[in-house]
Amino acid sequence: MTSCLDNTEDMNGINNDEEISRLSAEIALLKVELNKKTALLKKKQKHCLTKFDINRYSRQMILPEIGVEGQKKLKTSSVLIIGVGGLGCPSSMYLASAGVGTIGLVDYDEVELSNLHRQLLHAQCNVGMRKVDSGKLSLNRMNEDVNIIVHDVQLDGHNSLDIFKQYDVIIDASDNLVTRYIINDTCVKAGKPLVSGSAIHCDGQLTVYNYKGSVCFRCLHPKPQSPETVGNCASAGVLGPVPGVIGVLQAMETIKIIVDHPNVLHNSLLLYDGGDCEFKKIKLTNVKRSGCICTKNPEDITINMDYEEFCGSKANDKFKVLNLLKENERITVLDLIELVSKKQPFLMIDVRKKVEYDMCHLPFSINIQLNDLKNKDTRSKLIKDINSFGNITPNLITICRRGNDSQRAVDELKKYTEVTNNVKWIKDVVGGLYEWSMQVDNDFPMY
Numbered sequence: 001m002t003s004c005l006d007n008t009e010d011m012n013g014i015n016n017d018e019e020i021s022r023l024s025a026e027i028a029l030l031k032v033e034l035n036k037k038t039a040l041l042k043k044k045q046k047h048c049l050t051k052f053d054i055n056r057y058s059r060q061m062i063l064p065e066i067g068v069e070g071q072k073k074l075k076t077s078s079v080l081i082i083g084v085g086g087l088g089c090p091s092s093m094y095l096a097s098a099g100v101g102t103i104g105l106v107d108y109d110e111v112e113l114s115n116l117h118r119q120l121l122h123a124q125c126n127v128g129m130r131k132v133d134s135g136k137l138s139l140n141r142m143n144e145d146v147n148i149i150v151h152d153v154q155l156d157g158h159n160s161l162d163i164f165k166q167y168d169v170i171i172d173a174s175d176n177l178v179t180r181y182i183i184n185d186t187c188v189k190a191g192k193p194l195v196s197g198s199a200i201h202c203d204g205q206l207t208v209y210n211y212k213g214s215v216c217f218r219c220l221h222p223k224p225q226s227p228e229t230v231g232n233c234a235s236a237g238v239l240g241p242v243p244g245v246i247g248v249l250q251a252m253e254t255i256k257i258i259v260d261h262p263n264v265l266h267n268s269l270l271l272y273d274g275g276d277c278e279f280k281k282i283k284l285t286n287v288k289r290s291g292c293i294c295t296k297n298p299e300d301i302t303i304n305m306d307y308e309e310f311c312g313s314k315a316n317d318k319f320k321v322l323n324l325l326k327e328n329e330r331i332t333v334l335d336l337i338e339l340v341s342k343k344q345p346f347l348m349i350d351v352r353k354k355v356e357y358d359m360c361h362l363p364f365s366i367n368i369q370l371n372d373l374k375n376k377d378t379r380s381k382l383i384k385d386i387n388s389f390g391n392i393t394p395n396l397i398t399i400c401r402r403g404n405d406s407q408r409a410v411d412e413l414k415k416y417t418e419v420t421n422n423v424k425w426i427k428d429v430v431g432g433l434y435e436w437s438m439q440v441d442n443d444f445p446m447y
Helices: 004-046 051-061 067-076 088-098 131-142 160-164 177-190 241-258 307-311 333-341 354-359 370-374 376-387 405-413 432-439
Strands: 078-082 102-106 147-151 169-172 194-200 203-209 268-273 278-283 346-350 365-367 395-399 426-429
Touching (some): 051 067, 078 088, 088 131, 160 177, 194 241, 203 241, 241 268, 333 395, 333 432, 346 376, 370 405, 395 405, 426 432
Parallel strands (some): 078 102, 078 169, 102 147, 346 365
């Protein structure tokens, strides 16, 4: 028989469960309302300066060129940076520190050890990480209030317009011609100002295209340079502070565009010579080239041409691979190992620059730079080295960093009978020292 006490306890348990359910539902509704209020607050705060903002950015706000209104413009602005490398790192760092509200990062690559001397967003612990993710981490550490949007894609004519439409200003921090033409054409169609920079060796350039009726990149470069004449940091080298200087100046011009500064660099080209610590400004024509893409109506512009065919190179080619020789004029690194193990007589010429040879080289090679092979005195010394084998006729092998200049060397050497008549054959090593490091000696430095 159930007692009255038991019934009371059951009722209390039911009432308690109902109360918990009711309170949980009310809390859930309050959380939804809180999220709405928080989002509204952030939206309102985006268009005004908080006490924190004024404190953080006061040193630039007291400048008449910036002021309160300028800082508000920075806070509500959005900037897209194509390339999170030598130029994109410093430009993004200064823009984030200046309080630009939204920064987009476009890159498809990973952080490599050879990046770190100039790409200061990335640390050694980030090697192997996606560049956009590494960049976002670093920028958020610098300024957690900046909205960092990552675009982990290779920019092309199919995705560029959709990405560019989201931003106010575009920064070209890329390192290849294909991407530069895509960026330019998309900026013209979308009506976006383009802050363009480049850096190689100890030299840099900077200008602003497509701003308030100024010329575009194609006005100055209607046709691309030959791929063989265009270097990049990987192939030609760069001193770390040089892209730092240009990248910081790209950030400066971007800020000037956002705050509507009267002296934006849109009708001039700035040249920087790091070796002589010299800046030069060249006046550009403000007349658009007849028939150029920037003279067309945006509705008539399409971004669907084959840019890689137009430029004669690929956007993701860090090292362009040439095929100048026939297959029987080349040997692999495994063939080379076999020649060494069998003690076959050969003379190997490393045709890289002396500074590269001094960095690392194979112990059985000699260094003769590619251009020096045209020199008669150099060839005379080479003949002496060949004749040092005595009655044995050696083979002649050329090698370089990646297997391009070594092919050119073979073509050059075959022009001279005094060389060809004294050796069995002349061949180069496919893939050069890079392949030697990958397949034979993993401890051999790659650069």
